[in-house]
Amino acid sequence: MLSVMHTLDTLPFDNSYARLPDGFYSRQVPMPLEKPRLAAFNPDVATLLGLDPEEALRPGFIGTLNSEYPLAGSQPIAMLYSGHQFGHYVPQLGDGRAVLLGEVIDPRGARWDLHLKGAGETPYSRSGDGRAVLRSTIREYLCGEAMHGLGIPTTRALCLLDSAESVYREKVERGALLLRVAPSHLRFGSFEVFYYRSQFHHLERLADYAIHHHFPHLQEESDRVTALFREVTERTARLMAQWQLVGFAHGVMNTDNMSLLGLTLDYGPFGFLDAYEPGFVCNHSDHSGRYAFDRQPKIGQWNLSCLGQALLPLMAGEPGEAAEKANAVLEEYDGDFAAHYAAGMRRKLGLRDERPEDGALATDLLKLMADTGADYTNTFRTLAHFDSRADARNDRLRDLFVDREAFDTWAMRYRHRLQIEDSRDSERAVRMNGTNPRYILRNYLAQNAIEKAEQNRDYSEIEALQMLLKDPFTERPGMESYTEEPPEWGQRLAISCSS
Structure with a gap:
């Protein structure tokens, strides 16, 4: 039975990361934005935290999250980490525009970081x-909800604040605050920084912390760190498969953007595929x-090799x-990824059983x-909606392909594959519509x-997109325009790291 919902002032904080030595972070007071206003609020995340959604209507809500008033129980810190950026090691990164306000314990006993993004200059702002x-x-804000709706591990956000403050990038823009929520913001780079500084006592302390709070089932392992590395490798392989299956490109897969927990972390120049383009680059x-x-699956493995080196x-x-043990774990990655991807692709194709020809069937469809x-x-x-009857033309699907004869050849193979497992079209359609989304965040x-x-x-x-993306599989009457391929102006939007 869940407890009574909390107000902002009564959220139960237990700031375990702030109890680590000062070398893990810097104490940081967030800087309020000028004339903030609430642009978006996520009642589902509020409920997850045990926060009464009605709090968003309270007069002091915006001021508290804008750090005009103290948030009871919080201990704001900027986390230290380093990382490999585009393949090159950068000795110090850290939270350059964000602070970890603290960790809230939800009604089920789970731990959630409250991470305020856009909170002003820190010692790591460079x-x-x-x-x-x-x-x-x-x-x-929107992509966190989109990924959550797709069933992919991710950070989410409680709310988004707009402001009247001018921020200078390629042009003058308005500053904003995002209150991000995740079980942890530990990154591969959180370990790399202490390895490359030869601060092995900090490295060990961090590994103990991670296992105690986030991987407690590994406590009794004889070689806990190798076991930790193996689990992070498996989670990362699964995450990479999930990204590939929904057509998601992260854009900045640096090791400081890789979550120890296998979450999708740090949304910058991301993009979902419109036209299927294997070499799609979303970051200009x-x-x-x-x-x-x-390249994402292999980059995931490369990033894991950096983490393994640090451990x-x-x-x-x-x-x-x-080193032999670490390499052995890394060698498991390809098999883990392939297994998760193959199983996911069978679900996308509506196949129940596993057969040797399934990989080629999927690969050839993707090539078409x-x-x-x-x-x-x-x-x-x-x-x-594929009609598996022998005389069915499937014109609606066929017309998506320029080479219709090539599609017809593939369709014959697909029809035969469905017949092998005695697939029923109506049942298959239900399964596939629960796997293949109707809506994505294009x-x-x-x-817009x-x-x-x-x-x-x-x-x-x-708000409209937030509501749509929380359940991307269910058809919504009147929302057909949200499924359309991009207009000409939207086909090659330049998305960069400048945010």
């Missing part, structure tokens, strides 16, 4: 102003295509033995989609919401 702009916070600053869509001093055995430029999301959603949809908010302080499109 000459930046420590602010976030409205457009990027809208994108992160990524000139080499390092973080292209089809080597803590693994049991002599250095050579520890790439050759045609077929829309990734809409093609799989339409495939649910870049142009997010841009951004422009309304920037130009007229009209936040209605944020």
